[in-house]
Amino acid sequence: MTGGDRTIVRAGALVAVPWANGGGVTRIIAERPGAFRLSLATIADAGPFSLFPGFTRVFALVSGRVDLTGQSGTLDARSAPVMFSGDEPMAAALPDGTALALNLMVPDGAPRLAMVRHSGDGHHDALAIFACAPVVVDGTVALDIHDTMVCNGVVRVAGCALVVVR
Numbered sequence: 001m002t003g004g005d006r007t008i009v010r011a012g013a014l015v016a017v018p019w020a021n022g023g024g025v026t027r028i029i030a031e032r033p034g035a036f037r038l039s040l041a042t043i044a045d046a047g048p049f050s051l052f053p054g055f056t057r058v059f060a061l062v063s064g065r066v067d068l069t070g071q072s073g074t075l076d077a078r079s080a081p082v083m084f085s086g087d088e089p090m091a092a093a094l095p096d097g098t099a100l101a102l103n104l105m106v107p108d109g110a111p112r113l114a115m116v117r118h119s120g121d122g123h124h125d126a127l128a129i130f131a132c133a134p135v136v137v138d139g140t141v142a143l144d145i146h147d148t149m150v151c152n153g154v155v156r157v158a159g160c161a162l163v164v165v166r
Contacts, residue, residue: 005153011146014040023047026103030128030150036106036113038128038164040146043092043099052086055105058115059084060162062132062146064099066092077132081115081162102130102162114165121158126151128164135159 007030014027023045031037043066059068060081067074068082069091075082084090086105106113113127128150129135131143136158143149143161157163 007150009148029148039103041101046093049090054108055086057086058104060102062100065096066099116163118161118163124163126155126163130162132160135161
């Protein structure tokens, strides 16, 4: 569904692309060349992340648990998103098996973006809202679990979501 600067990307419409190392799959949600790429990844096996020199990465768990080298502690679906350089060697260990993660990649030189974990009811200057559970945007638009609204501007979000913000 598209309306103005808003596009709804339903989870069921995402296409899984296997990783070259066989450790998982990626589903691209939104890509704005020169600005950002947002994707949903299933991490099936422990191992190194692909390097993406020239990009800043933001990584947030949707489900499961992941131990990241270079980061402190174990991340889970309640942890704050972590930001790191795409040329920084990073590897994941999976203490409980398969994990699902939302990845934001922003090219160096593009406007800085971040990702926040949202719960409750509040406003954000958002570029994307990923529903961690059913979410309502602006009181009228329903997102099912793992659906995304790609947008551009201030929105009201009610529910549990990961939000890409300026």
